[in-house]
Amino acid sequence: MLERYVTAASTYAHWIDYQFLLIAVLVGFWLILAEAVMFWLIFKFRAKDGRPTQYITGEEPHQTRWITIPHLVVILCDIVIIVPAILVWYNIKQVLPPADETVRVIAQQWAWSFQQAGPDGVMDTADDIRTVGELHVKVNTTYHFELMSRDVVHSFAVPAFRLKQDALPGRTITGWFRPNRVGTYDIQCTQMCGIGHALMAGRIIVETPQAHAAWLLRNSSPGVAGQQTPPAAAMDAAMAMAEVRQ
Amino acid sequence: MSTDVQHAEPGIFRKYFFSTDHKMIAMQYLFTGMAMALIGGFFAYVFRMQLGFPNQYVPGYGIVTPGKYNALVTMHGSIMIFWVAMPVLIAAFGNFLIPLMVGCDDMAFPRINRFSYQIFLLSAVVLLSSFLVTGGPFGGAWTAYPPLSASAAFNLTPIGATLWLLAVVLEFVAFLLGGINFTVTTMNSRAPGMKMYDIPLVVWMIVLASIIFMASVGPLVAGAVMLLFDQTMSTGFYDPTRGGDPLLWQHLFWFFGHPEVYVVLLPAMGIVADVIAVFARKKIFGYKTVLYTTWAVGFLSFVVWAHHQFVAGIDPRMANIFSVTTLLISVPITEMVFLYIATLYGGSIHLDTPLLWALAFIAEFMIGGVTGIFLGSSGTDIYLHDTYFVIAHFHYTFVPIAIIAVYAGLTFWYPKMFGRMLNETLGKIHFWGTVIPFNVIFIPLFITGTAGDQRRVYSYAQFAEQSRPALQHLRTTSTIALLVMLSFQFVFLFNFVWSLRKGKSAGANPWRSNTLEWTVPSPPPHGNFAELPTVYRGPYEYGLPGRADDFFPQNVPD
Amino acid sequence: MSATAKPIANTRSATGIPTARLITWWVIASEIVIFGGLLASYVMHRIGHPEWAESASHTLTWAGAFNTFVLLTSSLCAVLAHKAADAHDGPRAAKLLRLTSLGGLIFLCVKAYEWTIDIREGFVLSSGGFWSFYYTLAGLHGLHVLAGMIIMLIVAADAAKNQELQRVECIGLYWHFVDIVWIFLFPLLYIAR
Numbered sequence: 001m002l003e004r005y006v007t008a009a010s011t012y013a014h015w016i017d018y019q020f021l022l023i024a025v026l027v028g029f030w031l032i033l034a035e036a037v038m039f040w041l042i043f044k045f046r047a048k049d050g051r052p053t054q055y056i057t058g059e060e061p062h063q064t065r066w067i068t069i070p071h072l073v074v075i076l077c078d079i080v081i082i083v084p085a086i087l088v089w090y091n092i093k094q095v096l097p098p099a100d101e102t103v104r105v106i107a108q109q110w111a112w113s114f115q116q117a118g119p120d121g122v123m124d125t126a127d128d129i130r131t132v133g134e135l136h137v138k139v140n141t142t143y144h145f146e147l148m149s150r151d152v153v154h155s156f157a158v159p160a161f162r163l164k165q166d167a168l169p170g171r172t173i174t175g176w177f178r179p180n181r182v183g184t185y186d187i188q189c190t191q192m193c194g195i196g197h198a199l200m201a202g203r204i205i206v207e208t209p210q211a212h213a214a215w216l217l218r219n220s221s222p223g224v225a226g227q228q229t230p231p232a233a234a235m236d237a238a239m240a241m242a243e244v245r246q
Numbered sequence: 247m248s249t250d251v252q253h254a255e256p257g258i259f260r261k262y263f264f265s266t267d268h269k270m271i272a273m274q275y276l277f278t279g280m281a282m283a284l285i286g287g288f289f290a291y292v293f294r295m296q297l298g299f300p301n302q303y304v305p306g307y308g309i310v311t312p313g314k315y316n317a318l319v320t321m322h323g324s325i326m327i328f329w330v331a332m333p334v335l336i337a338a339f340g341n342f343l344i345p346l347m348v349g350c351d352d353m354a355f356p357r358i359n360r361f362s363y364q365i366f367l368l369s370a371v372v373l374l375s376s377f378l379v380t381g382g383p384f385g386g387a388w389t390a391y392p393p394l395s396a397s398a399a400f401n402l403t404p405i406g407a408t409l410w411l412l413a414v415v416l417e418f419v420a421f422l423l424g425g426i427n428f429t430v431t432t433m434n435s436r437a438p439g440m441k442m443y444d445i446p447l448v449v450w451m452i453v454l455a456s457i458i459f460m461a462s463v464g465p466l467v468a469g470a471v472m473l474l475f476d477q478t479m480s481t482g483f484y485d486p487t488r489g490g491d492p493l494l495w496q497h498l499f500w501f502f503g504h505p506e507v508y509v510v511l512l513p514a515m516g517i518v519a520d521v522i523a524v525f526a527r528k529k530i531f532g533y534k535t536v537l538y539t540t541w542a543v544g545f546l547s548f549v550v551w552a553h554h555q556f557v558a559g560i561d562p563r564m565a566n567i568f569s570v571t572t573l574l575i576s577v578p579i580t581e582m583v584f585l586y587i588a589t590l591y592g593g594s595i596h597l598d599t600p601l602l603w604a605l606a607f608i609a610e611f612m613i614g615g616v617t618g619i620f621l622g623s624s625g626t627d628i629y630l631h632d633t634y635f636v637i638a639h640f641h642y643t644f645v646p647i648a649i650i651a652v653y654a655g656l657t658f659w660y661p662k663m664f665g666r667m668l669n670e671t672l673g674k675i676h677f678w679g680t681v682i683p684f685n686v687i688f689i690p691l692f693i694t695g696t697a698g699d700q701r702r703v704y705s706y707a708q709f710a711e712q713s714r715p716a717l718q719h720l721r722t723t724s725t726i727a728l729l730v731m732l733s734f735q736f737v738f739l740f741n742f743v744w745s746l747r748k749g750k751s752a753g754a755n756p757w758r759s760n761t762l763e764w765t766v767p768s769p770p771p772h773g774n775f776a777e778l779p780t781v782y783r784g785p786y787e788y789g790l791p792g793r794a795d796d797f798f799p800q801n802v803p804d
Numbered sequence: 805m806s807a808t809a810k811p812i813a814n815t816r817s818a819t820g821i822p823t824a825r826l827i828t829w830w831v832i833a834s835e836i837v838i839f840g841g842l843l844a845s846y847v848m849h850r851i852g853h854p855e856w857a858e859s860a861s862h863t864l865t866w867a868g869a870f871n872t873f874v875l876l877t878s879s880l881c882a883v884l885a886h887k888a889a890d891a892h893d894g895p896r897a898a899k900l901l902r903l904t905s906l907g908g909l910i911f912l913c914v915k916a917y918e919w920t921i922d923i924r925e926g927f928v929l930s931s932g933g934f935w936s937f938y939y940t941l942a943g944l945h946g947l948h949v950l951a952g953m954i955i956m957l958i959v960a961a962d963a964a965k966n967q968e969l970q971r972v973e974c975i976g977l978y979w980h981f982v983d984i985v986w987i988f989l990f991p992l993l994y995i996a997r
Binding site for chain 1: 491531532581605613698
């Protein structure tokens, strides 16, 4: 159901989408039923001359069962919802499948920067690739991301992956994703972080291993920063904005 | 008999500005709350104009820059919760109704009552003053997460951030004092014969809300003191570079923040219950069960807070616990709603304006309630957190609470407050002109949120997936619906003011209601009761078989 | 403004508890949550920062201990004041309340002296995690001591004229609460390792 509105480009996107659908069906049923009953009662018991109201305490057993039984069914529905919800959560947030690659994601007012291993395949060496605003990854590859913030609380979100994790200053938070669809997808900041919050856009480019290898070669040279891309201009825009201020 | 009370007519100053009369204090809270609603509503108009017609000049305001946008949404949220919902639902209705409904002459501590309004007024002034300072008002969202809120280097609003915080703390103090007064008065000052289960639900709910408020706000007061020191005294309570922790604020904030939504929900549900009983001419279905579920909700509300923090960097194992408790709390609330719907069965339903509002509350709140499940389920919250889905969810709960239920209460008790009837036709026009557009504002936002629109951004220009024309159409539709809804509020304002002079004379009990406030003149005199009442039964004896009238006031002997 | 007579609402008691005492308990309850929140935050941080023990060792334990003794003694005076009020001996109750207030004053003076020493040694509010909590906790408590003293003197003024004697017990209750908060603060701030 979510796929109607937003692409699914990671392996766990579908788990979240199914959970969303499950909830939609169950609560949708209850919502429609409750609304229908309410409107039916309004219609059936609208004031009619000569028809007195009934004196109902709602405390007799034959009356309370009209509440108790739906009540129990609601609890059942809640259980049906919560079990897969926890499973989805557990598999995304508590489990870290073994990483094929690692990326470092650094949030700051107001841009995203990234660090990945260069052709030597090892992080924190001279040939690492550092980019601003744009992250290149391989399709069908499991990534760990190490998320940090330089200043305030930000939040790293990729709607197409159904990925979201707040970035806190003073700590590194690790998560994972496995893209399964080639394409270019938005990165959003989803925690209010100041006047440049809406400018903290990024792009994540999921490419075939061949395309990715070619990109790696084009961009790695010791100590040279990665390519500047339009979202990085957000940094400049944010600076200008800060001057204009209010 | 209140023979000791001063009978000399007080001067204007003493009567309107320094009164200790609970009814006057109620009016002060009501009008202050309504004035703040105009401001909060105006802000919504401005930022929705920016979202619906990006980067266009907004009539009556100007161009919405990113900094201004952030301040607008921050102030809209803060004002609506702390300076509209709480003063109107709790302080205005609580002050006006409680002494009347429990059958006494005023609150237990009238001077503390007046003092609490004065602190509240001060808090509003402090908040509004932040619009005039260098750097402008605070724009870090009503949730004010540090380090953004703690450091002017990050938030760029040095004075505004501190003024906002001071205003919030003062508001908390005002409501602590006010709530304690309501609680003590309800516990102790009841008319002879009024037992615990003879208290009308609206009074119960306001008192329970006050208790929940008092039990939950303390840690945030502590947290606010710490934030204040971080802002002004170079401490580092929330600064990780100084050994502090930003998450501490989040926990303190949400430990209060979640019960707070029930603090405003309960009075709304109380109003709705009383209105349904009167206009369906029907005893509440399971009055005691309503109370038990309310106590359950109140208790559970203290153990769900971290559902606001699922992806915040808390230990992921904690998320599972809070997901379970969050879904658990949906159970008593659902039960309460079922009880209200069941009350309609066997009734004689008169679709007058107050009841239209009360029924709309239930219909709309149910949408808010079920959409909360998507967010309480930790797995789906990963995607939906901080999207417009959240905004649509909480407006489907907050608008019923702060607008729909308030109108139910105002249209119901206006005759008692002012001695005049509101115009029914205008009332119905206002009703439909509010409720229909309300849905047209927020259903599109459920869709844009599901499609990935994140919160608190003034423009989606930088985001390719959010720049699809279909999404912009939805945002524009939402804005236009807001314009329609806001216009219809003038119908209410006109009705309110016009009826003060020109409305039909109300009499003591135009709605043929059972509760004690309807036994005194409209409006009630100073001291309320010429003769203090004795109570013989509960408040909902409607449709009692074997009686000529379909109602049986609480103060009439058997 | 002229003395308004009390409303009937103030004199009723459906619960059997006098209204003044009832509101005092509610005030204390809300204060417990405030201090509780601050204390809990401190304790959690303290557990996560074992190095704070070093900072804590610089607190002047003798001053804290003396102040504990002062507050406990003053609470005893408050109890005696309540007894006097129960016996309708307003003037005696007033005297004992003023003694209690004096205890509060001594407490604040000792604290002022203690903090002067701390500040001279370079330990201020912004000196790091421990000291931030120390001054905030003790400072908030000190403000409550001061407020209590002021209210107590007002109650004493009325009590001396045998008026509003029920308030003697209430301010005494509040004072005991302030005392108990200190009983928690003292070990957590001065003694804990």
